[in-house]
Amino acid sequence: MIRMQDLRKDFTVRVKAGRLRREKRIVAAVDGVSLTIETGEMVGYIGPNGAGKSTTLKMLTGVLSPSSGEVSVFGLTPVPQRTRLALRIGVVFGQRSQLWWDLPLHESFRLLRHIYRVPEAEHAARLRRCRDLLGLDDFMDTPVRQLSLGQRMRGELTAALLHGPQVLFLDEPTIGLDVVSKQAVRSFLAELGATGDVTLVLTTHDLADIERLCERLVVIDHGRVVHDGTIEALHARYGSRRSLVADLDEPLPAGFELPGATRTGVEADGHRVTFALDGTSAGGAVAALVAAASVRDLSLVEPDIEDVVARLYTANGAP
Structure with missing residues (x-):
């Protein structure tokens, strides 16, 4: 579905080289990325600010030309075949809109049907599904400029899907959304991905999006891939x-020592203790603890992916 081989994008920037002089410098925003994404995959593509996430998506969608390397989507080269590619992909950039600012939301959807030349019956069926899953009915007649950010993002997702794309590229789709709107967007994308009909590539700083939606996680830092695998593999690594x-x-x-665990905290005058499990089963640790002490309550806390990713960035020299 998507193939990148030694993909690179350089930008020329001007930096200070004295009190009055500036000199040109070449900066690699994407530095030799090689990835293959198969049909139906849901891939989280994350990294710190300036890592090259959005630049990669712009090369995949034909907005930017690579400096070197190869990139193809459906076997199409994005920039020279951008028109053909646009009919088969959907794109949502969190800070950009494809809706008409002064028109009611339903009019934007109607115009997009004509732009993409979608048969009316197909358009109506897809719109009905989005209206149901994203709760659009309450603001379909509202001008886009009067929508809240959460409402507009639900409209953007609908607009990106009405022509039946096979790949959906999402760049920060939940940025700035309230809790209710985030939940609505995540639930919709989870149901969309569960069908296997749409390949999803998601960039975000909200790692809850990744945990909820993506089985595969690609981490990019300083323009290079530093992890490609499952979230579980990242925890293990x-x-x-x-x-x-x-x-x-x-x-x-x-x-007192708990076999297969390390004591990491003691609170409330020793009445609350925390152990990190060193690869042992939770059941074995609980059994050993209950046998040795009078336990009022127990809880098992899963590792925080944000802490793991922060450690990964630090290990690779990210600020």
Whole structure:
């Protein structure tokens, strides 16, 4: 579906080289990215600011030409075959709109049907599905300029899907949204991806989006891929561990050790203890703890993906 081979994009910037002089410098926004994305995959493409995420998406959608390397989507080269490609992809950029600012939302959808030459019955069926799943009916007659950010983003997603694209590129689709709007967008995208009909490539700083939607995670830093795999593989690679938090009737004896776990915290005068599980099963750790102490309550805390990704960035020299 999508293929990138040694993909590179350079920009020329001017930097200070003295009090009055500036000199040109070549900066690699994307530096030799090689990836293959198969039909139906849901891929999270993340990285710190300036890592090259949006630049990659712009090359995949034909907005920017690569400086070198190869890129193809459906076997099409994005820039020279941009018109043909546009009929087969959907794009949502969080800070850009494809809706008509002064028209009611439904009029934007009607215009997009004519632009993409979508048969009326197909357009109506897709619009009906989006209206139901994204709750559009309450503001279909509202001019786009009067919509809230969450309402507009739901409209943008609908606009990107009405022509039946096979790939959906999303750049920060939940940025700035309230909790309710984020949940609506995530639920919609999860249902969309579950059908396997649309390949999804998502860039975001909100890692909850990635955990909810994407099985595959690609991390880019300084223009290069530093991780390509599952979220579980990322946790394993950077040593993140689940934590066992126990509330006790009495503090543990001095020198107590829980097999397969490391004590990482003690609170409330010893009545609450936290252990990091060192690869052992949670069941075994719980059984050993219950056998050694009077336990009032237990909770198992999963590792925080944000902490893991932050460690990855730090390991690769990101600020």
